[in-house]
Amino acid sequence: MSNIHLMKTPLIIATLSLGLMTHAFAAEQVDKQLRIESGTPIQIKVQRGEVLIQSWDKNEVSVSGTLDELSEGFIFEQQGNQLKIEDKMPRQYNGNGKDGSKLTIKVPHTVNLSADTISANLQISQLQGELALNTVSGNISASHLNGKPALHTVSGDITTQGLNGNIQLETVSGEIQDTESQGEINYRLVSGDLNSQTLAQQITVEQVSGEITANWSQAKEIHLRSVSGDSQVSLANSINKANLESVSGDITLTFTQLPDASFDLNGGPGGSIKNSVSQDAPQKQKYLPNEELSFKIGAGSANVKMATISGDLILKRQ
Incomplete structure (x- = not known):
């Protein structure tokens, strides 16, 4: 009988130890609210996981969900003139197999807000104000x-x-997909693709080593610079000014409706021009292999400029 008792004791101790370890690493629940004054800036810091930011019609901030399993504490307090929300993490940790924080944050509809993460994904909607969201490897x-x-x-x-x-939308090696935005927009990409279906009237694009696919039906002014990537852009007759440049990449400009515009195209060294919107043909310079093309449609009130080095410039009508 005593032998059976001795055999059970290590098993009981091991079971209790496992239970304590599981409890120690279990994700902590959080459910807090805090009233804030109108115009109080909000700062959010979450290293990994999922963060959902929503608006509501209250002068309060609410945080609910679970903290990171490796969390060293949760900060939710007024610091100076701003509200700080942070899931504190160790300086060094091995997070393999961990899910991270799962937080839903509700804030007033009009707010100045900044959110910074390392690998946490950010989802944000229905807000107005100065909104700065930054992440390293999250979406x-x-x-x-x-x-x-x-x-x-x-x-x-x-x-x-x-x-x-x-x-302002900016990524280094990720992709940008933007639809139905309005106003003035600036895209910056280093090695990612851009898919833009914006309704913005002023558009700026700076891109290196990526493809551009764009339908800008409401655009009045665009500036596009691309290196080592092809661009396919669709415009309507709302355009007033367009300046498109590429190095080692093709630009295809398609018009759904032809504008009254002056066109000025420079094929540059190693480039070529293909025009399907008028009967005008490109001309080669006398002592250089460059192609150039200048012509007008209608009154020529808008201005369209295209230039390339080692790429094709293509004008099409849909």
């Missing part, structure tokens, strides 16, 4: 933001819908 999904939305990733993707105002 950003944003919809119906107004004011000054500025979204930046290093290796994550950016997906947006219905943004309005002075918009």
